[in-house]
Amino acid sequence: MAxxxxxxxxxxxxxxxxxxxxxxxxxxxxxxxxTSAAGAADTLGTTPVSVNPVxxxxxxxxxxxxxxxxxxxxxxxxxxKSEAKLINSHQKQAETAALSPSVAVSAPVAAAPxxxxxxxxxxxxxxxxxxxxxxxxxxxxxxxxVLRQNPDQPDVWNNLGVALxxxxxxxxxxxxxxxxxxLRPGNAGLWSNMGNCLxxxxxxxxxxxxxxxxxxxDASIKSHPFNAGLVYRDTNRFDQAIAHFxxxxxIDPDYVDAxxxxxxxxxxxxxxxxxxxxxxxxxxxxDNPIRPLESVPEWDGKTDLRGKxxxxxxxxxxxxxxxxxxxxxxxxxxxxxxxxxCRGELIPVMRTVSGVGTxxxxxxxxxxxxxxxxxxxxxxxxxxxxxxxxxxxxxxxxSAPKGKxxxxxxxxxxVLKVGLIWAGKLNPRxxxxxxxxxxxxxxxxxxxxxxxxxxxRRGDIAxxxxxxxxxxxxxxxxxxxxxxxxxxxxxxxxTIDSAPAHLAGALGLPVWMLQLxxxxxxxxxxxxxxxxxxTMRIYRxxxxxxxxxxxxxxxxxxxxxxxxxxREILK
Numbered sequence: 001m002a003x004x005x006x007x008x009x010x011x012x013x014x015x016x017x018x019x020x021x022x023x024x025x026x027x028x029x030x031x032x033x034x035t036s037a038a039g040a041a042d043t044l045g046t047t048p049v050s051v052n053p054v055x056x057x058x059x060x061x062x063x064x065x066x067x068x069x070x071x072x073x074x075x076x077x078x079x080x081k082s083e084a085k086l087i088n089s090h091q092k093q094a095e096t097a098a099l100s101p102s103v104a105v106s107a108p109v110a111a112a113p114x115x116x117x118x119x120x121x122x123x124x125x126x127x128x129x130x131x132x133x134x135x136x137x138x139x140x141x142x143x144x145x146v147l148r149q150n151p152d153q154p155d156v157w158n159n160l161g162v163a164l165x166x167x168x169x170x171x172x173x174x175x176x177x178x179x180x181x182x183l184r185p186g187n188a189g190l191w192s193n194m195g196n197c198l199x200x201x202x203x204x205x206x207x208x209x210x211x212x213x214x215x216x217x218d219a220s221i222k223s224h225p226f227n228a229g230l231v232y233r234d235t236n237r238f239d240q241a242i243a244h245f246x247x248x249x250x251i252d253p254d255y256v257d258a259x260x261x262x263x264x265x266x267x268x269x270x271x272x273x274x275x276x277x278x279x280x281x282x283x284x285x286x287d288n289p290i291r292p293l294e295s296v297p298e299w300d301g302k303t304d305l306r307g308k309x310x311x312x313x314x315x316x317x318x319x320x321x322x323x324x325x326x327x328x329x330x331x332x333x334x335x336x337x338x339x340x341x342c343r344g345e346l347i348p349v350m351r352t353v354s355g356v357g358t359x360x361x362x363x364x365x366x367x368x369x370x371x372x373x374x375x376x377x378x379x380x381x382x383x384x385x386x387x388x389x390x391x392x393x394x395x396x397x398x399s400a401p402k403g404k405x406x407x408x409x410x411x412x413x414x415v416l417k418v419g420l421i422w423a424g425k426l427n428p429r430x431x432x433x434x435x436x437x438x439x440x441x442x443x444x445x446x447x448x449x450x451x452x453x454x455x456x457r458r459g460d461i462a463x464x465x466x467x468x469x470x471x472x473x474x475x476x477x478x479x480x481x482x483x484x485x486x487x488x489x490x491x492x493x494x495t496i497d498s499a500p501a502h503l504a505g506a507l508g509l510p511v512w513m514l515q516l517x518x519x520x521x522x523x524x525x526x527x528x529x530x531x532x533x534x535t536m537r538i539y540r541x542x543x544x545x546x547x548x549x550x551x552x553x554x555x556x557x558x559x560x561x562x563x564x565x566x567r568e569i570l571k
Contacts, residue, residue, distance in 0.1 A: 123142055165200065307336050406486045
């Protein structure tokens, strides 16, 4: 949705970290990564349950092993110290687990007959297998059965914490980690895992302390400084985040996740030269959506495009595509013909971007082309710096499609029509603002509100009994072209960080955006405006999860705007 231009007093942010997991004992140990719901690779302890708690936390190197059904948005990587594979995403948390070959995990074990009671080792093996194959609820149940038989098993408590965190039962996960730490306080991976959980709970000070403990115990595992850096990233202390990412890269220069998050931190700080170069690391992420095209050369920004057909490849989400479409006119001046690949919902508005010759829906057969480049690589190959961005972002670059008209019937006395978006997708984090917090905006006469929600959160209007205050436009929106037409008839867009915010900004409309405390790189820090959209104002949370101040500042500005419009009518 869209944003606007009022200012809030910028505030500094806090810090955050990530974690690894428990360690196993025995003559030989192997670690396995299991992806959490947040995208982090959690370490699973695999010490046989018949063994007493271990005192030594250091392990010999072992052969890496990964889970068969890991679902993650990031790249799997080899961890040098523990030889664990970590799967991390942009919002990932690297948590590691130790697997002992003495525990058989070849296949799920059928439930034992009622007359037979499975042994602790058998239950643990079944729990571990269920965990590795993504049967998290079953794993939680089986870990619980093991612990009821013998509660003094730190690896089992750790694994239970990993599974509970993956299922978003964070309070229970933290309890399990604390029980494991009581039994094995010297395990660095366990403290790192605990820090991951605390970070996800937005208990950043405690998360930082847990990661500091992990680093004190063992700073040689790359995920430990990386996870710690995530705490600083999430609290907008990007310089400290970069220092921790650099520490991880000193251990493994090819650590994809550290290179990726470092690049985003650099972009958030306005370090565009280094940031755009590092942004290319996204190509190595496991969830990279760029279509592979090896038969035709990729444009490097140097090859002469005169007489050439250049394909701009689709990637990332709707908002990213809208944001980076501003660079299309620049490259269109260099090429004979531009072919733009994008998702179908974007086609109506992408047709309006200057320089676009042919539109191809993502996944469809491509027309002939001479060179190609991902759309989000354009600022890198074009060497876009801060002055360049300021220069090219001054004017709207998307228009509402022709041939469509909004049919609004605002109540008599309306002087301000406001488009509203309060909820979005949960990934990488929930950016939504409860609709009830915005109802005070609607207390005054003269403003009419229109919902641009197109998902099940449209139902929030009825739940709150706000149908007399908000007109639901969801039935009229089928693509971004429809949204653009309706937005064009608005005086203001109030939105969370979402694709419609980018659309409103690209249209050059006044857009006021409510921003989480943990900022996305593109909105940078400590500023109420945006280098991407000059008509945008940003209202930031001043503390994690608290919308009170942000909405308070927005309401003040809204009241001023509304009163100004009313005075104009009276003149």
